[in-house]
Amino acid sequence: MIQVLINKDKFKYDIHSLVKAFYPKEDVSVLTFDELSSKGDNENILFKIEIILEEEAGKISMKIIHSDGVCKEAETVCDIASNGVSGNEESAEVSSESSTNGSTASLSTPKNSLKQMMYRELSHEIGHELPWGSLTGIRPTRIPMQMLESGKNEAEIRKYMQETFFVSDEKTDLAYNIALREKKILDDINYENGYSIYLGIPFCPTTCLYCSFTSFPIVTWKKKVSDYISCLEKEIDYVAETFQGKVVNSVYIGGGTPTTLEPDEMTRLITYLREKLDLSECREFTVESGRPDSITREKLRAMKECGVDRISVNPQTMSDETLKRIGRKHTVEQFINAYNMAREEGFDNINMDIILGLPGETEADVEHTMQEIIKLNPDDLTVHSLSVKRGSRLAEHIRNNGFFVAGDTGRMMEIAKKGAAKMGLTPYYLYRQKNISGNLENTGYAREGKAGIYNILMMEEVQSIVALGAGTVTKRVYGDGRIERCDNVKDVTLYMNNIDDMIERKKSLFT
Ligand code: SF4
Numbered sequence: 379m380i381q382v383l384i385n386k387d388k389f390k391y392d393i394h395s396l397v398k399a400f401y402p403k404e405d406v407s408v409l410t411f412d413e414l415s416s417k418g419d420n421e422n423i424l425f426k427i428e429i430i431l432e433e434e435a436g437k438i439s440m441k442i443i444h445s446d447g448v449c450k451e452a453e454t455v456c457d458i459a460s461n462g463v464s465g466n467e468e469s470a471e472v473s474s475e476s477s478t479n480g481s482t483a484s485l486s487t488p489k490n491s492l493k494q495m496m497y498r499e500l501s502h503e504i505g506h507e508l509p510w511g512s513l514t515g516i517r518p519t520r521i522p523m524q525m526l527e528s529g530k531n532e533a534e535i536r537k538y539m540q541e542t543f544f545v546s547d548e549k550t551d552l553a554y555n556i557a558l559r560e561k562k563i564l565d566d567i568n569y570e571n572g573y574s575i576y577l578g579i580p581f582c583p584t585t586c587l588y589c590s591f592t593s594f595p596i597v598t599w600k601k602k603v604s605d606y607i608s609c610l611e612k613e614i615d616y617v618a619e620t621f622q623g624k625v626v627n628s629v630y631i632g633g634g635t636p637t638t639l640e641p642d643e644m645t646r647l648i649t650y651l652r653e654k655l656d657l658s659e660c661r662e663f664t665v666e667s668g669r670p671d672s673i674t675r676e677k678l679r680a681m682k683e684c685g686v687d688r689i690s691v692n693p694q695t696m697s698d699e700t701l702k703r704i705g706r707k708h709t710v711e712q713f714i715n716a717y718n719m720a721r722e723e724g725f726d727n728i729n730m731d732i733i734l735g736l737p738g739e740t741e742a743d744v745e746h747t748m749q750e751i752i753k754l755n756p757d758d759l760t761v762h763s764l765s766v767k768r769g770s771r772l773a774e775h776i777r778n779n780g781f782f783v784a785g786d787t788g789r790m791m792e793i794a795k796k797g798a799a800k801m802g803l804t805p806y807y808l809y810r811q812k813n814i815s816g817n818l819e820n821t822g823y824a825r826e827g828k829a830g831i832y833n834i835l836m837m838e839e840v841q842s843i844v845a846l847g848a849g850t851v852t853k854r855v856y857g858d859g860r861i862e863r864c865d866n867v868k869d870v871t872l873y874m875n876n877i878d879d880m881i882e883r884k885k886s887l888f889t
Pocket of ligand 1: 582590591592635
């Protein structure tokens with residue numbers, strides 16, 4: 379265990395994220411000095427870090443104290459005037475990380491100064507750098523994006539990314555090039571007067587080992603699906619009334635696995651949505667058809683007839699052994715059949731998701747997965763690094779069996795990147811997650827003209843996303859960039875029994 383003690387709890391979350399990035403396998407506990415007496419545990423501590431923030435004096439000092447008593451001290455100065463930063467919100471962190479207008483001449487914010495100092499000390503301590511440097515936010519592309527929008531040039535952006543956050547050349551390239559592509563796509567969309575819709579279908583054929591999404595087995599819920607759709611329709615009615623005069627820029631039906639719906643259920647839902655909302659400027663209609671074991675020709679036809687123009691068919695890996703290990707309950711052959719069927723039914727924008735760092739997988743497995751995917755030639759490939767979510771069966775499995783990543787996720791990422799390039803796909807969006815394998819990122823690659831527009835609108839937070847269904851989160855984006863959220867309960871029965879309350883929550887958010 380690594381214990382971090384701090385005199386103010388303002389930056390607890392940032393400190394935890396950064397220390398955890400350096401020590402992914404260790405438990406990290408961040409406590410205030412006051413909390414130490416009540417919650418602190420002095421047993422089995424690898425080392426302690428003590429941080430004193432003296433914001434009024436513009437000073438931060440830090441001590442690393444090893445269990446053998448060896449102590450290292452450092453101190454830095456910061457810009458108190460830029461002190462109005464909340465340390466606990468990922469999105470707030472992103473905007474604050476980029477809030478210095480790209481200037482590296484002036485002092486950093488207290489948070490950035492603290493993270494810079496910690497980064498230097500920890501990278502020295504552990505003997506290597508992190509690919510994303512001291513950046514721990516989930517949207518690293520927001521920084522180059524905001525700087526591009528404020529007129530900064532490539533050299534200024536690179537300098538800022540590298541000098542302020544110690545981001546590697548490779549990740550700076552990636553973030554900068556993605557920001558350029560996203561900007562080009564966004565410049566072509568009238569998103570200011572629009573919004574996007576997310577519909578959550580929280581049912582799946584079975585539960586994957588690594589899942590932490592809202593997902594319930596369809597067999598148990600089969601008879602309630604019609605009632606669930608009625609609740610979605612109620613939410614759609616609310617949206618139609620509230621967003622009159624606004625256009626929908628993109629629709630994303632996700633989950634769960636939306637293709638657990640029968641063809642008539644899917645048709646009913648999409649037809650209702652189309653009748654009630656203005657989709658005349660809708661640039662993309664995606665249905666995540668993730669699990670191949672939920673796809674049938676009839677379902678594909680129903681979606682096609684309803685105007686769905688982008689789907690996901692996800693292998694995650696092309697190894698039957700791994701699929702079994704992670705509880706996917708489908709085979710590689712089933713995946714290939716489902717994909718080919720979707721092509722036969724005329725889908726010309728198909729995404730595939732793969733996950734790197736799956737239990738027991740090595741670089742050779744990823745090489746094999748990419749070779750098989752290249753043969754199929756999808757339009758869009760999303761490469762995830764496994765993220766171990768608290769509460770997932772995978773987290774429990776790891777607790778019981780130890781950490782079992784067999785390969786190097788960084789090298790796997792390289793293999794996937796080369797494979798994507800071979801298919802003519804370029805990166806167009808990325809995000810990071812907590813506890814992500816190798817402290818890396820998830821990257822979406824796409825063929826020219828096939829980039830997932832919803833993904834970009836959602837990731838760059840340029841417009842409101844109205845989310846319907848159990849376990850979904852609606853995000854209101856204000857003109858000044860401020861963001862407020864409201865969520866629907868995860869439990870399907872509670873969601874259905876309290877549908878009026880779910881709608882009331884949205885009403886309060888949008889008034
Ligand atoms: S398909 Fe997705 S949502 Fe369903 S159980 Fe697997 S990971 Fe979870």
